[in-house]
Amino acid sequence: MTPASPPPHACLAGDGSEQADIPTTFIRGELSDYVSEERDSETIQKLFPGARIETVRGAGHFLHAEKPTEFVSAVVEALRR
Secondary structure (H helix, E strand, O other): OOOOOOOOOOOOOOOOOOOOOOOOEEEEEOOOOOOOHHHHHHHHHHHOOOOEEEEEOOOOOOHHHHOHHHHHHHHHHHHHO
16 A cells, blocks of 8 residues: 655645645734745745735734734735635
8 A cells, every 4th residue: 555645735845846836825024034025035936836925014923912903814815815
């Protein structure tokens, strides 16, 4: 019996040889440098072609706690796409 292959989005090598072919949105806090549009956009686009990066203004790394209304709005908008 051969093991089933994982779905294409299940694991990424991280070396750019694989891509996730699913709609993807990164939601970041403006005051956090954990995900930086300037620094990370190229890598994100390599791994997640067509990915969007949304920024919640005035929020840091814990944007879901700092700006819950804005965070939920960003999540809902991403799910609608």
